[in-house]
Amino acid sequence: MKQLFLKKEGNPRLLLFFSGWGADDHLFDRPVAEGYDYMLCFDYRNLDFDFTLLDGYREIRLLAWSMGVWAAGCVLAWHDEYSFSLKLAVNGTPYPIHDTKGIPVAIFKGTLDQFSPATLVRFRRRICGTTEQVKEFLSHHPYRPEEELGEELACLWQTAAKEYADSLKWDKAIVGMRDKIYPPVNQYRAWGDTPVCEVDCDHYDAGLFDGLIGGREEIWTKP
Template identity: 30%
Template sequence: MEFRWLKQNQAAEAIVVFGGWAVGPEVFWHLDGEQDILFANGYADLDAELPDLSGYERISLLAWSFGVAAYAHWQQGRPDPFQRKAAVNGSLQPVSRGAGIPPAVFRRTVETLSPESYQQFLGRVFGAPQDAEALDVEARRAELLAVERRGDAPQMRFNRVWISSGDKIFPPANLARAWAGQNVSHLDAPHAPFDRFAQWEELF
């Protein structure tokens, strides 16, 4: 895992984004706001530490897709710096028949991973065909296997949970079960719903 700044202008607030698997920060570029943005991805290991964020008045967390469980595993045993947390189309049980991606579907993704299957995956993520992207098959497969091996993340509450009705990665009914009793908002959108938003603040 690594943290890198997407925007750093000594703002009053920092948003730490735990992104999804095999999708870069480009999905967030259009979001506007004064906040500084720190992006985390690459979940084969969760050894990275946050940079010093003590100068910020507020620190917020946005976790998307596999970033939700990765964040919760990463947070365990570390001080929690976040005043508010939002989860988007992800689960603390990332591989689960009833609350995440069904194990058979996940296993098929691992076993058939190729540049061609990755393009199909991106089409499901965005709800439309995407331009061809390069893929390090073995590195991405290792990341999936690490997600599977870590299993369920510790339970925790989020201030806001988003579930997309058109999610073709995490079944929406599974996410509804996973987040029962939390502050859930529903979106008519695909797995990557960020084009429905203009400002970072709208996600919280």
């Protein structure tokens, strides 16, 4: 796993963001809330995590999107020593490759088996949904090599389809009602008693992430 500070100014608070498969700093290099440092986690070919990078922060906000919800759960579940003020999951579940609680198994396996530049283009269109979101995504699109993305996808198949991460207590889950990657009905099944907020958006929504990273409190705390 890569851990990259997009802002590190010695602030006492940290936004810790576990992004999804195929992401990098280009996609989520956005203004962060005043008073926060900002660390982005991506590339889940392994889940090695340097906890010393969290030392010294009095408050940590955890944000996770898509496959990052599972990755955050795997990494952080048994680390109660860190002061997480809020833990928010967006369009993902602790059961990422699962027929009733995540991405259906056949769909994920089909993407892996047929992975190619054309498959990647289709996937990115599906996560965006609208032409406007596709244009916005392309203006920030990740620059990681396609070979690397294929390796990450294969590693996720070997781990995320077999090891679930349901022991981390999330404060809220945002469910995009037009999500074509994690079906909304599956997200609801996965979250059980966790409070859920419905949002009229696709799997990826630039405006939503602008607000979350920028610290719009009504998005973080709205029931």
